[in-house]
Amino acid sequence: MQYQDLIDACQQEWHTYTEHDFVQQLATGTLDKQSFLHYLKQDFLFLKHYVRAYALAIYKANSLEDMRQALPTVHALLNSEIAHHVAWCEQWGISEQDMEQEPEDFGTVAYTRFVLDAGMSGDLVSLYSALAPCSIGYAAIGRQLAHQSTTVWEGNPYQTWLKLYSSDDFQTHVAHGAAHFNKLLADIDLNSQKGQQLIDTFRTATRMEIAFWQQGLNQSGAQL
Numbered sequence: 507m508q509y510q511d512l513i514d515a516c517q518q519e520w521h522t523y524t525e526h527d528f529v530q531q532l533a534t535g536t537l538d539k540q541s542f543l544h545y546l547k548q549d550f551l552f553l554k555h556y557v558r559a560y561a562l563a564i565y566k567a568n569s570l571e572d573m574r575q576a577l578p579t580v581h582a583l584l585n586s587e588i589a590h591h592v593a594w595c596e597q598w599g600i601s602e603q604d605m606e607q608e609p610e611d612f613g614t615v616a617y618t619r620f621v622l623d624a625g626m627s628g629d630l631v632s633l634y635s636a637l638a639p640c641s642i643g644y645a646a647i648g649r650q651l652a653h654q655s656t657t658v659w660e661g662n663p664y665q666t667w668l669k670l671y672s673s674d675d676f677q678t679h680v681a682h683g684a685a686h687f688n689k690l691l692a693d694i695d696l697n698s699q700k701g702q703q704l705i706d707t708f709r710t711a712t713r714m715e716i717a718f719w720q721q722g723l724n725q726s727g728a729q730l
């Protein structure tokens with residue numbers, strides 16, 4: 507099987523995730539600022555656990571090749587993606603230390619611990635099945651927003667977010683990881699018990715992504 511089989515197996519959830527209102531409002535710049543801020547603070551906390559999950563991928567790897575695959579992602583998360591979130595929040599007077607102290611919302615706890623458990627109780631390919639909706643999904647969203655005519659760049663307060671996820675750097679990085687994931691999946695039959703387990707993990711993570719957007723959107727109208 508290939509990662510596209512996982513997407514095909516949960517088309518409906520994938521569509522709801524990648525076309526979510528949160529994403530569309532972000533692209534037009536109409537998203538409530540409090541929604542975005544809540545999302546970004548929670549995503550900062552999410553990404554900390556996400557780094558832990560990629561570190562776990564090194565631990566779970568059997569070959570040097572698999573170990574080397576995970577390392578650049580650990581680096582990119584710490585120095586590029588998390589750095590973006592910190593820089594964006596700084597314009598609002600929120601420091602990295604403030605972000606570290608932010609309480610984790612329920613959706614953040616659920617999603618991050620689900621991913622870590624998939625890795626701890628399972629093997630490397632199970633872990634990557636829980637991680638794949640994050641990387642492959644955001645790359646798909648970034649690409650889509652960069653090409654759709656309704657996306658507003660000029661004066662959009664979320665322009666740096668749009669640039670980050672549509673950037674060649676992010677796109678190439680994810681494509682590289684996805685090709686490696688495909689290699690791990692190649693020996694697994696879609697209809698085997700393992701194949702069905704991976705679909706289950708991928709679907710749950712995709713549902714968690716939908717809940718993560720919704721968690722941000724639910725803050726609309728809250729006081730700054």
Ligand SMILES: Cc1ncc(CO)c(N)n1
Binds near residue numbers: 553715718
């Ligand atoms: C919730 C979530 N999923 C995926 C990504 C992409 O890394 C992110 N930053 N946050």
